[in-house]
Amino acid sequence: MPDTPFIPGDGDAKLAPAITGGLPTPADQTARQRDRDAKPAHDPREQSAPQTTPVVPLGKGEPLLVVRDLRKYFPVKRGVLARVVANVKAVDGISFGVARGETLGLVGESGSGKTTVGRCILRLIEPTSGRIEFENTNVLDLDSGDLRRMRRNMQIVFQDPYASLNPRMTVGAIVGEPLAIHFGELGASERADRVAQLLEKVGLSPDYRKRYPHEFSGGQRQRIGVARALATNPKFLVLDEPVSALDVSVQAQVVNLLQDLQDELGLTYLFIAHDLSVVEHISTRVAVMYLGKVMELAGRGALYEDPLHPYTKALLSAVPVPDPAVKKTRILLKGDIPTPLNPPSGCVFHTRCPIAQFPICSAEVPPLVEHKPGHFAACHFAGESLPATTDPEGLTATLP
Ligand SMILES: Nc1ncnc2c1ncn2[C@@H]1O[C@H](COP(=O)(O)OP(=O)(O)OP(=O)(O)O)[C@@H](O)[C@H]1O
Numbered sequence: 001m002p003d004t005p006f007i008p009g010d011g012d013a014k015l016a017p018a019i020t021g022g023l024p025t026p027a028d029q030t031a032r033q034r035d036r037d038a039k040p041a042h043d044p045r046e047q048s049a050p051q052t053t054p055v056v057p058l059g060k061g062e063p064l065l066v067v068r069d070l071r072k073y074f075p076v077k078r079g080v081l082a083r084v085v086a087n088v089k090a091v092d093g094i095s096f097g098v099a100r101g102e103t104l105g106l107v108g109e110s111g112s113g114k115t116t117v118g119r120c121i122l123r124l125i126e127p128t129s130g131r132i133e134f135e136n137t138n139v140l141d142l143d144s145g146d147l148r149r150m151r152r153n154m155q156i157v158f159q160d161p162y163a164s165l166n167p168r169m170t171v172g173a174i175v176g177e178p179l180a181i182h183f184g185e186l187g188a189s190e191r192a193d194r195v196a197q198l199l200e201k202v203g204l205s206p207d208y209r210k211r212y213p214h215e216f217s218g219g220q221r222q223r224i225g226v227a228r229a230l231a232t233n234p235k236f237l238v239l240d241e242p243v244s245a246l247d248v249s250v251q252a253q254v255v256n257l258l259q260d261l262q263d264e265l266g267l268t269y270l271f272i273a274h275d276l277s278v279v280e281h282i283s284t285r286v287a288v289m290y291l292g293k294v295m296e297l298a299g300r301g302a303l304y305e306d307p308l309h310p311y312t313k314a315l316l317s318a319v320p321v322p323d324p325a326v327k328k329t330r331i332l333l334k335g336d337i338p339t340p341l342n343p344p345s346g347c348v349f350h351t352r353c354p355i356a357q358f359p360i361c362s363a364e365v366p367p368l369v370e371h372k373p374g375h376f377a378a379c380h381f382a383g384e385s386l387p388a389t390t391d392p393e394g395l396t397a398t399l400p
């Protein structure tokens with residue numbers, strides 16, 4: 001494929017909805033302003049508020065993105081006056097950095113706040129508080145023009161390749177839309193050339209540009225989503241469960257494609273998944289989230305071979321092993337993840353933790369501490385082994 005250089009300009013085209021839930025429309029901007037006006041001020045008396053400057057686990061090398069003490073509370077409103085009666089604490093004070101060229105895996109159960117983190121980073125939703133520094137600029141300080149320019153460098157691939165592509169637009173229009181938005185000075189033939197290049201880059205024929213999304217399989221649709229995200233030559237991609245909706249056989253192909261693109265284009269990824277096995281091969285480091293907080297963050301090897309947090313141990317024990325001769329003890333966590341509307345006091349994991357001790361675990365929020373170089377965990381008893389079990393089905397956590 002000819003790799004002609006792509007010349008960025010400063011287009012002023014209107015945002016068209018090629019993807020649902022994607023880039024914001026003017027209505028979104030107004031809604032965001034309303035959200036910002038109505039946003040619940042963070043109450044420092046709340047139990048979950050940190051008392052000290054948060055630790056920010058950075059990767060090796062120059063940081064491209066640094067997230068500091070990020071919170072996103074969704075207000076719950078009641079009555080004719082729409083008074084805020086409670087907050088859904090979707091993200092509750094998380095900090096991490098992503099170094100240039102690395103992949104940070106972000107893993108956690110459904111509802112732990114992963115998508116909210118990804119959308120806050122791109123300001124598709126407005127965070128309640130915190131800082132998001134991209135190349136040393138706080139994204140939250142940018143006005144709409146600067147934010148649009150910044151978004152050329154930060155793009156997102158959505159989880160659901162069926163819902164995220166506009167069924168009424170051709171593939172060529174979908175992939176070409178970011179070019180119209182960000183590089184409006186490109187002529188029609190230059191844009192068509194660029195779309196053809198992008199389709200080839202993700203392993204699709206340029207002839208597909210006249211077809212519609214429903215004519216493609218899930219894996220092909222996700223490739224279209226990746227091509228669209230790459231259109232502006234970004235440096236950073238949020239990959240929100242990009243393979244979760246795909247068949248297992250197709251998952252590996254898409255993960256391999258993402259790895260090849262990363263090598264070729266020098267991309268940096270935040271790779272969101274709910275399963276540790278999905279991010280194992282692609283991640284440089286992995287962060288484990290639970291109820292809006294980071295429980296553990298470490299390099300891939302350290303996290304998989306020597307996890308320190310009981311929640312990580314439980315997640316790892318659920319990862320299937322291909323060799324039937326290898327016996328694993330499964331740690332079964334009782335119950336579902338609690339609601340972020342009313343998270344447990346102290347350590348948010350204490351209602352399901354097999355080694356919780358009281359009163360400390362229900363009274364004191366464990367800070368994220370660097371226990372070994374580059375290996376962070378938020379647990380008062382990090383590294384303690386879980387109780388042994390004789391149950392062949394695995395260990396059932398004893399609830400307090
Ligand atoms: N717009 C919203 N208004 C109110 N609550 C919301 C909103 N968006 C998300 N939430 C809540 O925030 C919490 C975190 O949601 P989020 O989608 O970030 O989780 P997730 O880890 O991505 O889950 P999944 O694995 O299911 O995608 C959930 O309890 C969810 O119900």
Ligand code: SF4
Pocket residue numbers: 310311347348349350351353354355356357361366378379380381382
């Ligand atoms: S702080 Fe306590 S409840 Fe939380 S994970 Fe550690 S041992 Fe379990």
Ligand SMILES: [Mg+2]
Pocket residue numbers: 114115116
């Ligand atoms: Mg999600």
